[in-house]
Amino acid sequence: MIPFDPQEVAQRIMNQPTNQLTGSMTPTTTKPNWGTSSKESSLTPDGTPRKGNLAKPLKPSRFGIKPQGLEGDKDCDVDGFGSAITHLASTANEIPEPMSAKIPSKTAQKKPYMTLSEFKQNAPTAATKTPEKKATHQSKFVEKYKNIPRNSSGYIAKPPTILDTHPFRFLVYNQNITVEAFKKYILMAYKGLLYATNCLKTPSDRAVESRRIELAPKTVEKRNQKTLILDLDETLVHLCDMREKSDVTLQATSDRGDVVNLPIRLRPHVQEFLEKMSKMFEVIVFTAGQDYYANAVIDYLDPDATMVSEVLCRDRCMETRNGFIIKDLRVIGNRDLKDMIIIDNLSHSFGVQIENGFPILEFREDKADVELKHLMGYLQEVAACDDVRTFNKDRLKLAELAKMNEAQLFG
């Protein structure tokens, strides 16, 4: 069993019963404890530290910047976190089936509207004994539905669906997304936000300090730019299991010294996205994956190291007692929260700073995915705003999403 699997984490956030994420449980059971509980003291009865309760020393960053505050972390639950890490790809056959709805291929997708002739053909055919009866019946059918809105081409539109009317539809750019996939996306974002709002306890300053990193000073040309923090798995790439066809297979040396294959799929437009965004932002990758995996992927995407300034990995994340990985932006010591935006497919990841986050639609296999392409437009505005938190809060309204219930979300 691998300690972190993005698919498994996504599945678990989806499996959380909503009524257990709305604060109805008592704090002792709902509040994940970042520190060491009284039942699980970090010290054994003889006063020596329990195995696995201390943070592993952090490795130097991609650009050789020394990590800060490494020793004696007793303030954050890191038990089993990093100590039993195994390689994702080597256990790829253990990764369960993707939980997301499969987005159909372009040819399988239906047209958003039906033509008038299609509409008439779809009319009930009970009265088809004579052409006259058929015509009469179709006329009545058209009359009955004449109030259905037409699109600009004059075609009769299908009745509006959740994709036409949902208040948070704008969070997904893919116009061909299925209702099923959209519902799963909204539910996952919603549950992650519910968890963050009602259950997640803000990590202590000490826990943050233990993972703190000082980034390299911004260059002169980037000194006024904001910091764009990108998740890796299901945001920029998808690490394939053995049943999936990859775009490229990378090789890396694991912490155990094994050379391992990393079959990955690249999200459409990822190169263009990184190139353009690196001109507007200081770009950082922040992943719950292991450093050798993340560095191999980023070295492939950015071989000249000109686009991504830093790669923050698992040892900069925090894990709640029930196993959710959190990316607390306060670990980045020398950047202001008002200047940071994080893009992640799992909204609970940025649950400590919801107003800094953008919950992107997850990517696994859709070659027609356009989320990164369109996200550039949003980020262009973010780059020019004063405070990312205010801008995001006004535009995305994630706090309002978290206040809804499932009936309001899906009607």
Ligand SMILES: [Mg+2]
């Ligand atoms: Mg992810």
